Amino acid sequence: MSVSSLSATIPTANRFSSAASTASTAALSSSFLLRLPIKRLSALSLNASPSKPPLISASMEAGIGVMGTKLGMMTYFDSTGAVIPVTVVGFREGNIVTQVKTQATDGYDAVQVGYRRVRDRKLTKPEIGHLEKSGIIPLRHLQEFRLQSVDGFEPNQRLVVEELFKEGDLVDVAGTTIGKGFQGGIKRHNFKRGQMTHGSKSHRQLGSIGAGTTPGRVYPGKKMPGRMGGTKTKIRKLKVIKIDNDLNVVMIKGALPGKPGNLIRITPAKIVGKNIPKS
Template sequence: MSLGLLGNKIGMTQIFDDLGNIIPVTILKIGPCIITQIKTEKKDGYNAIQVGYGFIQKKYLTQPELGHLKKSNIQSLKYLKEFRSNNLEEMTVGQILNVGLFNIDQLVDICGKTIGKGFSGLQKRHHFTRGPMSHGSKNHREPGSIGMGTTPGRVLPGKKMSGHLGNKKVTIKKLKIIDINMNENILIVKGSVPGKPGNLLTISVSK
């Protein structure tokens, strides 16, 4: 994974290109992020850069978290994220990273949690077809058979059934950057990204 940043989703809108075509875009607030730790293969077994995002009061962090940040003389941060990287020469602890890491027309991968939709049935969760709606039928939205009778006499793991829908980690790959606002640390990408406005996102350059 290449070096990336953390940010929040602001919302969606649409813009027009030079030909008058409508482009659906998502507006993201990215960083600024601070490098909190640099891990090397010699010391830690692998090369990685840990970045922090979102200032928070000390009372909301645990003692191990405070000790980890105090070791690098960095103020309290809410989120920490590691990115595997071999380019460690230009990075220093305490360095501030912002949207200048990206370029217009560049492709990025954006990872975040989808919107949680609670308990859902088979038609909504797994796109099952419903049963007949005619008089006398009793399986309008039923799952049908969920396993064998005597052998093995149980429901096998992984069976598609009703349950919690959404609230899962999802990565949308190769989204094109339309515009960048350096002053406000705003990133505008084409298309949609996971979650609702305010959702925490991880943005990294596509390979």
Template structure:
């Protein structure tokens, strides 16, 4: 059984739990996703389903992509993602997958591309401490010494320094599903998830409750 689905982040809100607690949740439009390719261990060396999310006309893609999408239907998709499965029985091209595969209370891992923060210094980017805020001090937010003296006389690869922050793939594990609304294709997941509003997310069941 496929244990994952693609979705789009809508935003955050609060809901009340049955015991009266106010729980912060992220609203995700999860699916419907459609099977665009079935990969088998015989042909590709592993079993997986390629799922498409976000419909768009075939006229909006190039001819190779249009030929690929036409095998599973008459619609193209903005996002494609593979999900490994143990058994391919019961799956066919063009089959829709919806959020009824999940249950309230299940744990899921959510992956997405984090928000872009532009160019950032070491204090914001890596959590460095500031220098003294006293009279005469000229080192407030500078990274400090980064060299290696006479040997190796260069900056070591991987040194934490100022640079571009964000736009990285992030995964938050073991988030609880608070509510499922199949008629609207909405998942309410406890807590924040990576990415901006309308960002594409991968939601995978972890098997924990």
């Protein structure tokens, strides 16, 4: 039986009811989409069009970087006599390519770099075996730099700082901040203190943290006393002031995270439209 003959045998009322149910379903679906948040709508639109190119991952670096050791801060005078506060970063033996990861082998493109030579007994046997595969000296720190292309990199390749960065370049610097232990609200969140006179008994206390019956709880994320510092942070778009090849140091404008002796990770700054695609 053909479709046209089958539709002819269906009563008129049933056909009208099916059309009405279809229209009501479409109206409900449209109203449901209108109630969805913007993020959900964007996710639905992305799933509906698989031909759209994927977005660049947030962890994608603008280029290969290096690791160094924070030495401290000093004052630098440029050619015009201007005073520039800089942080000096030194480089011990290391910054050697220990592994090249590709889409075929690991599912993503990245270059693993090792830094700071140590004795063999300072590493575990798996770490020593991983480095001995490429004939690399024992290195303390191993970090990955995710790249869009790993062409031109090979294991046991030494990275030279003056070839990667030039004076005047903008860099992103990551490191671990100085741990300050358990601190109160004034030191941790810059709260104001209460009166010190006139009978006040609330000097450095936190104060009220929420209402009583409603909502009857403290909202998550409330600024309260707690552990301060000791976390990984990144300072973006700092300027390279001076590269000294004789001393093997780099001077970067401003303060860097951590105390002298801490590990520092230096990468080219992410600038949308320049070294990171806009979409």
